[in-house]
Amino acid sequence: MSNQQQRSIWRPYCQMKTAPPPLEIVSAHDFELTTADGRSLIDGMASWWSVCHGYNHPHVVESVSQQLAKMPHVMFGGITHEPAERLAARLAALLPADLNHVFFADSGSVAVEVAMKMAVGYWRRRGQANRQRFLSFTHAYHGDTTGAMSLCDPQRSMHADYGKAILSQFHCPLPVDEITEDACHQLLSVHQGEVAGIFIEPLVQGAGGMRFHSASTVSRIRRLCDEHEVLMIADEIATGFGRTGTMFAIDACDVVPDIICLGKALTAGTMTMAVSVACGRVFDAFWSDRTGDALMHGPTFMANPLACAAANASLDLFESEPRVEQAHSMELKLRMGLSPARSLPGVVDVRCRGAIGVIQVESLHDVEELRQNLVDAGVWLRPFGDCVYVTPPLNLPDPLVEQLCNTIVDVMGKRQPIRLS
Numbered sequence: 001m002s003n004q005q006q007r008s009i010w011r012p013y014c015q016m017k018t019a020p021p022p023l024e025i026v027s028a029h030d031f032e033l034t035t036a037d038g039r040s041l042i043d044g045m046a047s048w049w050s051v052c053h054g055y056n057h058p059h060v061v062e063s064v065s066q067q068l069a070k071m072p073h074v075m076f077g078g079i080t081h082e083p084a085e086r087l088a089a090r091l092a093a094l095l096p097a098d099l100n101h102v103f104f105a106d107s108g109s110v111a112v113e114v115a116m117k118m119a120v121g122y123w124r125r126r127g128q129a130n131r132q133r134f135l136s137f138t139h140a141y142h143g144d145t146t147g148a149m150s151l152c153d154p155q156r157s158m159h160a161d162y163g164k165a166i167l168s169q170f171h172c173p174l175p176v177d178e179i180t181e182d183a184c185h186q187l188l189s190v191h192q193g194e195v196a197g198i199f200i201e202p203l204v205q206g207a208g209g210m211r212f213h214s215a216s217t218v219s220r221i222r223r224l225c226d227e228h229e230v231l232m233i234a235d236e237i238a239t240g241f242g243r244t245g246t247m248f249a250i251d252a253c254d255v256v257p258d259i260i261c262l263g264k265a266l267t268a269g270t271m272t273m274a275v276s277v278a279c280g281r282v283f284d285a286f287w288s289d290r291t292g293d294a295l296m297h298g299p300t301f302m303a304n305p306l307a308c309a310a311a312n313a314s315l316d317l318f319e320s321e322p323r324v325e326q327a328h329s330m331e332l333k334l335r336m337g338l339s340p341a342r343s344l345p346g347v348v349d350v351r352c353r354g355a356i357g358v359i360q361v362e363s364l365h366d367v368e369e370l371r372q373n374l375v376d377a378g379v380w381l382r383p384f385g386d387c388v389y390v391t392p393p394l395n396l397p398d399p400l401v402e403q404l405c406n407t408i409v410d411v412m413g414k415r416q417p418i419r420l421s
């Protein structure tokens with residue numbers, strides 16, 4: 001690729017001047033990506049957690065094609081359509097309690113922004129206009145737009161650059177035990193009346209470090225929210241749709257948040273769409289005779305019919321195929337497949353939950369070389385931070401799970417032992 005070509009596109013999360021050129025992919029099918037030079041790679045990360053049924057699932061392709069012929073898009077202001085109506089009703093039915101009020105956003109980060117606006121707007125309409133800030137946790141990741149960035153772990157975020165352009169929020173360690181719960185409690189007490197909501201990625205924190213916590217931690221957060229009367233906002237953009245072994249991570253915690261954000265696998269990895277779903281009391285705060293009480297937000301491509309058709313088709317597959325059970329049972333397979341990595345030099349931890357496998361190492365200073373070696377061995381992964389992780393399609397067949405795990409262990413084992421810097 002010429003230098004000029006490399007400068008014409010801004011690449012995500014990458015120093016373009018020194019990074020190797022991106023891998024050109026020409027097609028994707030089932031569980032594999034095909035490179036421009038004709039190689040097939042197992043996609044170990046399902047295109048950032050999104051391709052939950054594998055690429056080009058015929059039912060999804062068929063549904064989107066039919067919608068494409070009928071109406072690829074129409075604005076959502078003052079207009080509605082069947083794909084959106086049906087999807088909203090289905091999401092409401094899948095989610096617990098009265099999480100019934102679906103706002104269609106165009107990406108995960110925007111869904112987080114909308115949830116922030118819902119929370120602050122909720123309190124203002126309830127006469128508590130000072131509740132404008134949020135609490136989030138160490139290792140949190142909630143997105144890349146400026147509002148969402150403010151919720152990311154400020155120490156470990158990819159966004160340390162921006163100073164006062166980013167809102168100032170409250171951060172503390174996850175309440176994993178009584179001591180950390182008490183610290184959280186103290187923080188909320190000191191800032192009584194200032195906090196609109198707590199953001200949590202239930203059970204699995206994603207891009208902020210691929211860390212797991214227990215259902216009891218999520219319950220503690222719900223308790224803290226109730227005690228301090230703040231909203232609980234579950235960011236299930238990564239964990240939603242089976243990834244952790246239940247349809248939603250909160251299903252395994254017996255906890256109902258006030259707002260939940262979903263994205264990534266929502267459209268089975270075909271189209272950009274996310275949702276923020278609010279409970280009755282949040283929705284009702286905006287439901288009034290005064291126009292000024294409305295929620296003022298509306299992306300141009302809100303509830304895009306193609307994306308809704310893809311999401312509806314994906315939900316069909318969750319109904320007709322044992323997708324969630326497959327994710328659940330993948331945990332044991334990944335555990336077995338990745339556990340040999342425990343004995344490799346520099347490996348700190350190997351952990352799996354649902355269809356997520358993480359190998360944490362001391363440091364990954366030769367990450368480009370590792371990525372290249374994995375590609376040469378037929379696997380696509382994107383190690384980052386101190387983790388080599390897999391989030392494959394939930395229905396990745398056993399032989400490919402084996403091949404994926406064996407290749408990772410093999411390639412990591414052949415590396416130079418990791419030096420402690």
Ligand SMILES: *Cc1c(COP(=O)(O)O)cnc(C)c1O
Nearest residue numbers: 107108109141142143206237238
């Ligand atoms: C990916 C992700 C986001 C952001 O979603 P985008 O679609 O990339 O904007 C937010 N929160 C979590 C937990 C995520 O994994």
